[in-house]
Structure formats: structure tokens, C-alpha cells
Amino acid sequence: MTFTLATWNINSVRLREELVCKLMTEEAPDVICLQECKSPVEKIPVERFQALGYTHMVARGQKGYNGVAILSRLPITDAGGRDFVQMGHARHVAARLDNGVTIHNFYIPAGGDEPDREVNEKFGQKLDFLTEMRDLFHADKPQRSILVGDLNIAPREDDVWDHKKLLKVVSHTPIEVEHLVETQGAGGWVDVTRADIPDGRLYSWWSYRAKEWDEADKGRRLDHIWATSDIASAGHGSRVLRAARGWTQPSDHAPVFATFDL
Template sequence: MSFTLATWNINSVRLREPLVCKLLAEEGPDVLCLQECKSPVDKIPVERFHALGYEHMVAQGQKGYNGVAILSRLPLKDAGSRDFASLGHARHVAAKLENGVVIHNFYVPAGGDVPDREVNDKFGQKLDYLAEMRDAFHADRPGKSILVGDLNIAPREDDVWDHKKLLKVVSHTPVEVNAMAETQDAGGWVDVTRQDIPSGQLYSWWSYRAREWDLADKGRRLDHIWATPDISSAAHGSRVLRTARGWEKPSDHAPVFATFDL
């Protein structure tokens, strides 16, 4: 069985329903994981998605904030969700495909603007969230699983436009990068994107503040696809659909893709 998976922080699934449909129609991933849906589950516009062949969905919704959803052409079952760090946020949902693969869709807190939990509660929430993910993977080491989502951390020097300038900027600080590494190591997760594209600048997010975002190219790789070691070698074809950042009324994130032959 071969399937292609995409992950995309859509920044409001209702506002950007036409962009989701454009992606589904033109790129045709078998599974699309969305973050920051900003919608209760019953308000997600599933009718047009169904019409395009995406008849299956699991989701956790929240009015106006957060929210995660997994749309699929392939049958899947709800595999639960967890409220990491007890924030009361809709930031995680999991689904199981018929071949037994479990897909975890995460939206890790952004962490605010100041990288100091003593003066910025949001940064503390981010670190706590990652720590609980780490502990969960230690307690129940995942297998035959894929983890995707907006993890809000660009871990490598070539995942940001300027490593030195961003060392004190939330999303690339050493404390966040170390926390992410501990979480990744706890589950034995393999960074599929960098397995396929081992070197070179690679971004999935560009700020709305830069009108000439493409020309300035001051991006960060905040969106990730990981897999457990038992299936990571089956992954290939990783790419970022950079052009989606230039679509009309876009999200500030671009979709990230990978294909699995299982």
C-alpha cells in the first residue's frame, strides 16, 4: 500500500476552505492533516471535501482557536486525542489507517514572543507541552506510527534563514530545540523530511509581515513529518509546496508532503 500524506497549518479551515479544496484537487494527497482549524468540529466545511473524495475525517475542534483535523480518502478510525499540559486546547488528534499505521496530528503551542517562562506563560506552556509529549513516548514507545504537524520549532541551522540572528527568537532558541530533540528521541522518531532532503535551506513558514515574502525568503521550517524507525525507510518523495504560500489569501504556512510505501 502506497499513500501520500500532507500536513498544513491552514490558519482557519472555514476562511480558507477554497485553498484546502485547491490543494486536494490539484495535489491529491491521500491524507491531509490540518492544524489551527479555528473551528468546532461540526462547523468544519466537510461537504466540499466529501465531494472531492475525502469522505473520512477525525478532528478535535475549538471555536476561534487551535483545532486539528485529519481528512482522508482512505478509511480510518479515530485513535483518540490527548490534552497535553492540560491546557484545554484542541491540539492533538490521532487516526488509524486500515494497514495499522497510526497518524498523530499535533499543533504545538507557538510560545509567545519572549523565550523566558518566568515572564511569558505561553513559553512555559510550550515547554510543558513538549515535556508531556516526551514522557508519553517514553511510557508507551510508538510503533508503526507517523507524527505530523505544526511543531512551531525550526530545529536545524538550515531550517531558518539566519541561525545566529534567530538564536534568541522563539521557535529557534536552544532551549526549544533541545526540548524538541528530547521529545523526538523519546519516541525514536525519524525526521522524514530531512531524511529525504538532508541538507540545504528548507522552510515551511514565512511571516505575514513580509509583503515580499518570496523575495526576502526569511522563512523557518516549523512543520514536520516524523515516522517511527520500523516504517521510516518506507518514506520518500518529501517536499514543501512553497507555491501555496503565494495563493490568494494564503496561510502563512505551506503544506509539507511525504509518501509511504507500506
């Protein structure tokens, strides 16, 4: 079974319904994982998506904030969702394919502006979210699983436009990177994107504040596709659809793709 998966922080699925349809029409991945849907599940525009062949969906929604959804042309079953750090946020949902592979879709908290949990509660919540993920993976080692989403951390030096300038900026601080690496190690996760594209700068997010985003290219790789070590070698064809950042009324994130032969 071969399938292509895309992960995309859509920054409002209702506002950017047309962009989701454009992705479905022009790229046609088998599975699309969306984050920051900002919609209750019942208000996600599933009719348009179903008409384009995405007849299956599992989601967790929330009015105006957060929200994660997995849209699929392949049959999927709901494999649950966890309220990490008991914040009442819709930040995780999982679906299982017929071949037994489980797809986890995460939207990790951004963490606010100040990288100090003593003065910034949101930063503490982000670190605690990652700690809970790590402990969960230690206790229940995942197998035949794929983890995707907006993890809101660019871990490598070449995942940001300027490593030194961003060391004290939330998303690239050493403590965040340490937490992410520990979480990855606890689950035996392999960064499929970087296994495919091991060298060079690679970004999936560009700030709305940069009008000439493409020319300035001050990006960060915040969106990730991981797989457990038992299936990671089946992943290939990784890419970032950078052009989507330039679509009309775009998300500030671009979709990230990988194909799996399972």
C-alpha cells in the same frame, strides 16, 4: 499500500476552505492533516471535502482557536486525542489506517514572543507540552506511527533564514530545540523530511509581515513529518509546496508532503 500525506497549518479551515479544495484538486494527497482549524468540528465544511473524495475525517475542534483535523480518502478510525498540559486546547488528534499505521497530528503552542517562562506563561506551556510528549513516548514507545504537524520549532541551522539572528527568537532558541530533540529521541522518531532532503535551507513558514516573502525568503521550517524507526525507511518523496504560500489569501504556512510505501 502506498499513500501520500500532507500536513498544513491552514490558519482557519472555514476562511480558507477554497485553498483546501485547491490542494485536494491539484495535489490530491491521500491524507491531509490540518492544524489551527479555528473551528468547532461540526462547522468544518466537510461536504465540500467529501465531494472531492475526502469522505473520512477525525478532528478535535475549538471555536476561534487551535483545532486539528485529519481528512482522508482512505478509511480511517479515530485513535484518540490528548489534552496536553490540560489547557483545554484542541492540539492533538490521532487516526488509524486500515494497515495499522497510526497518524498523530499535533499543533504545538507557538510560545509567545519572549523566550523566558518566568515572564511569559505561553513559553512555559510550550516547553511543558513538549516535556509531556517526551514522557508519553518514553512510557509508551510508539510503533508503526507517523507524527506530523505544526511543531512551531525549526531545529536545524538550515531550517531558518539566519541561525545567529534567531537564536533568541521563539521557535529557534536552544532550549526549544533541546526539548524537541529529546521528544523525538524518546519516541524513536525519524525526521522523514530531512532524511529525504538532508542538505540545504528548507522552510515551510513565512511571516505575513514580509510582503515580499518569496524574494526576501526569511522563512523557518516549523512543519514536520516524522515516522517511527520501524517504518521510516518506507518514507520518500518529501517536499514543501512553497507555491501555496503565494495563493490568494494564503496561510502563512505551506503544506509539507511525504509518501509512504506500507
